[in-house]
Structure formats: C-alpha cells, structure tokens
Amino acid sequence: MRLEVEGLTRAYGGQRAVDGLSFALEAGEIGCLLGPSGCGKTTALRCIAGFDRPDGGQISAAGEVLAGPGAFVPPERRRIGMVFQDYALFPHLDVFGNVSFGLRGLDRAARDARAREVLDLVGLGELAGRYPDELSGGQQQRVALARALAPRPRLVLLDEPFSSLDTEVRRRLAGDVRAALKREGATALLVTHDQQEAFAIADRIGVMRAGRLEQWDSAWRLYHSPATRFVADFVGDGAFIPGHVEGERRVATELGPVEGELTTPLASGARVDLLLRPDDIVVDAGSPLRTRILDKCFRGAQFMYTLALPSGERVLALVPSHEDHEVGGELGIRLETRHLVGFAREA
Ligand code: ATP
8 A cells, every 4th residue: 555645744832753754665565764863754654543643744645644734644544563662562362362353343254364474474473372471572572563463454553663672683583574574565664773783674664854855765775875974874884084176076185086977966176075885895815905903893704994194084895704913903904885975074
C-alpha cells in the first residue's frame, strides 16, 4: 500500500516538532526516518499512526486520506501495525496468545493458522507456549513483529524497535526483520537514530533535522551523494578539507588536484569544503603525500586511522588490518575518488 505524506506539520506550544515533512513510500517498500534525538521522527510516526493530530498537511494510505484538512481516521481504523521500542507484549498471554490477540475477528482455525504462519516467519514457531518473561529481548521483539504482522496491516510502523537490545542482537535482528517484512510483502516505516540499522533494513531513508527532511533517498545515495552538509556529516564517516573548484571535475586541495564528477555543481573558483570518506584514501608507502597518524581504531577487518595532513587538517582512512601502523608514525597516502562531494565553504 502506498503511503503519502505531504507537508506534515505538528507544533507543540508554537515550536514545530515536524515542519512540512513530505515523502512517499511505495507499496512493499521499507522506509526509514533517520535523524538525531529530537528531530521529530517519533512525532511524525505518531501522526501517521493516528496517536497524534497534525496541525497541517496530509497523510494518505492507498489514496485514502487518514489525516488532513477536515479528515481524521482514528488509529484503530487505520489498519496499521505498530512495533514499539519496549515490545509492549501482554505478560499474561503466551507467545501464541500474544500473536493471535489481534485476530479475534477470524474463526478459530483461520486464527491459529495465521498465528502459526507469522510465528514461523519470525523464526519462533518452537516457542509458541512460552510467556514473555521467559524470552530474551530479541525474541520478545520478534513476537512484537509477528503480532503486528498477523492481521495483515496495510502499513507497519516500527519505533526504535531495537534500541533496548545489545549490538550483536540488533545486527542479526535487523536483517531478520527486513527478511520477514519482505516475505510478507509489507509496506513499513521505521524510525531510528542509528544509521547502521537504517542501512540494514530500509530501501529508502529520510534524513531529518529539526523537523525537516533533508534528503529522501537510498542509503547508497545518502552516503555517496549527500544533498546537504548535514546529511554528509550525519551519514557515514568522513572529513572535510578546504579546496577550490578548478573545473567541472577538479578541486584543488593541499593534496593536489582531486578529480571526479562533482555531485552538486559548483562554480569554477568557488571555495569549497571537500568531503573525503575513509574509503577515498588508500595507504601507499611510496606516495609523496605524507601524513601523520594521530589515532587508530581496530575494527576487525580494518583499522580506522585518523591522519593529519601537513596543514594540520585531518582525514580518516579505512585500511585493511593486515598491517598495523603505529600512532605517531608517518603514512603515505593517495586518493581514489570517483565522484566529489563538496559544499560551498561557510564564511
Ligand atoms: P528521539 O530520538 O529522542 O525520540 P525524535 O526525533 O523522535 O527524538 P520527537 O520525539 O518527535 O523527536 O520530538 C521532537 C520535538 O518535539 C522535541 O523537541 C520534543 O521535545 C518535542 N515534543 C515531542 N512531543 C511533545 C509533546 N507531547 N509536548 C511538547 N513537546 C513535544
């Protein structure tokens, strides 16, 4: 089912928590609103669910207006499934009871069959008789997802569903949740402040800042072609170094000319901050570009090095961890950029 949000605005005491938010999610797509704490993600989700009333704009599902000028469909009539951060399972019902709770409209056989189907979908078929307090956090969150999916909602909303789980469980569960949503063909919208989670689950991600959407795009494009400096900073690692534009495909910097298509056009001669991602920098012992190692962080397959250029500007480099270079030592680098991300230098 297609979800369309147009100009959604919600203010509290004159402050706009959500300010003119517009995006569309196609049927079967998984979207994500990503942004720092307080940017308005949860408020947007609550408006879509119907727990909160927008002050302006319109929300529609499959062409039906759920909220808009003169229209408000109450939450229980929106056919939306919710998965919350704190699972919100019924403690006095077992897993099977929790999942079949929303299926009371069906006859017994159909209800049992559907509950079994969604429990198998989330890999919990074996635990149907357990109670919530006999389950791990990750298992409880799977039950919450199965419960939300069981009545075949037109849209599933997930509000920071993994934030109370530890990192290892989060990673695995994020992949499993995506697989389950895709197998169901569900249209879903997640909110999170964790970009790894957004990358692991969503087809489309909207980066929010102070109630506004900065970019609604694929994870790849957010990373490689950020529309704003905020998105460039918020999504992925990297550092900006100063330079000036020397043509359509060339920026002069202290590392020499850097070549590649500029993702946003800038006038020749413009002073820019050029974004260098850790994967744009390759260690090359023979290179005349010498840097000093300020810091390093072991990430298993790679080290993330913080390097100082001769001017003192810093860049990050992601380097296979076969070689272990000392902090304080020198490292030769060269750049391998395919496209250039630069923003006009702020005064
Ligand atoms: P977090 O990740 O911390 O949950 P968020 O991006 O989900 O943040 P919201 O919860 O949507 O942000 O809040 C956005 C802004 O609106 C914040 O400044 C918050 O203080 C404010 N706000 C949210 N709900 C209310 C409310 N009921 N009354 C007054 N202000 C509110």
